[in-house]
Amino acid sequence: MRLISNMKSTNQTTILEFRLLGLTDDLELQPLIFSLFLSLYLVTILGNLLIILAVISDSLLHTPMYFFLSNLSLTDICTSTTTIPKMLVNIQTQDQSITYPGCLSQAFFALLFSGLENCLLAAMAYDRYVAICHPLRYTVIMSPRLCVLLVLFSLLISTAHALLHTVMVLRLSFCADLEIPHFFCELAEVIKIACSNTFINNMLVYLVGIIFFGVPLLGIIFSYIQIVSSVLRITSVGGRYKAFSTCGSHLSVVSLFYGTGFGVYMNSAVTDSSIGNVLASMMYTVIPPVMNPLIYSLKNKDMKGALAYLIVGIPFV
Template sequence: METTNQTAVSGFLLLGLTDDPALQPLVFSLFLSMYLVTVLGNLLIILAVSSDSHLHTPMYFFLCNLSFTDVCISSTTIPKTLVSIQTQDQSISYAGCLSQLCFVLIFGGLESCLLAVMAYDRYVAICHPLRYTVIMNPRLCVLLVLLCLLTTTANALLHSLMALRLSFCGPLGLPHFFCELTQLINLSCSDPLVNNLLIYSVTSLFAGVPLSGIIFSYTQIVSSILRIPSVGGRWKAFSTCGSHLLVVTLFYGTAFGVYMSSAVTDSSVKNVVASMMYIVVPQMLNPFIYSLRNREMKGALRHLITGVPLL
């Protein structure tokens, strides 16, 4: 087939999890269920925090932003998959593919940065409790979220603009359920050296800095907790950051699993499943982790749904 450049490419095919017609209804039901749970769960978190004045604190402000990010990243990928399965049309336009790629990078990076900001919030609350309200003032909280958004947007635009230089040869089938950057680079006929160097360098920076901040924060938190004399006091201090620690473990654990799976296997199906564990599952489970482990959140949710506060 004759090589074409990116100006002549009209679109790609998202091959998804499977091409077996018998499994399509199962895949559709799975994605639809996960999407509905993700959206409803995270919207409930946002509504509960907004409606309860006791939860108008920095920790829950960041939690609302995290929930909003989870809804956005799921809405960037899953609806297109559902439509493709329902209509049996796996095509996505060139502009649509690059747009999806860009938004996945924005919201994925934003989630990583927000988890680092939330770790810093827990660090200040536990290690500097008397200065907490002074340090974590509303202005700083808003600035931290805006800084996260601007940084991740710049990163996403950089990768997206570099993707514009790629040339493609047919067939243009992406073995994925969304336009993933590394799969797009692997599909191209261009020399991928510059794009791969950019991925490893910039992604290492944008993933490494938040992760380093989280590790530093929790090192200080654990050190402070161990200095608390009573067991009850140590447990109370740790419980304030237990939910966040679980979310961090889930998010970075699945992301590391994606990296490892792509490094040790060439199976497209395994890579797609691993990416689903990173881009779908954490966003679905986050509301459950925060609501089930947090008494204040359970009370706010009960009051929102039934009008009866938790005693």
């Protein structure tokens, strides 16, 4: 932990690096943790790349739903790449340091990609709403232009959200204790170790976070209320099942993303345990990117067929 003191007679210092304490300081567990996270990272990359390649190569998947899915897979790859490789390097080199610019960059991209996934899930819910509630106008409403605009708008507001918090961290000063009890520079953990007043930062985290994540979630809930209402008006049991089956994968991914995120919020609200916060954060930064490809490949017949043809050259029946 290297510091250069300012010429002013204050506690503030010019920061060269932080220390990421990781999951544990037990050296005997480090090889196991390294192997586990390397495996999870490789599965994440491979699974999501297969989803993207399947969507690109199969003309039957050139629809709004799979366009959003391929963007979600790309986002999951970026989410994992933001946090896991640096952790693996730190374990392998036995060096827990991360530079100040590197830490802020990691916090920025972690916020950016989690926010982008949040917005993409809302766009996918809107797509399912239009498909089921307005099937005759689906191709007109969900035009390629609208789909691209939704993705670009999601990227824009996610970038603005991440940039706001990152810029606000720049106003904070840090003293001697630069140890972050985490495996990556999570925004909340960086704010905790600041030695200046963090009231504004904490208020922004909660207020902006509630709006930024709450509005898309409300949009998803509203979409599914309308979907359920429309499906219940279908007299055929087979028709109801077919309508609901198109939403099954998306609902599973939504439950996983918001369920783990809510778990992190509740855990931080009821406990100050560093280990508990790290494990809770791992649930929303590591698990969803791994599980999303599995959920869509197992629950979606069209995706099964595209993946089977992509991997072995034989269509799935």
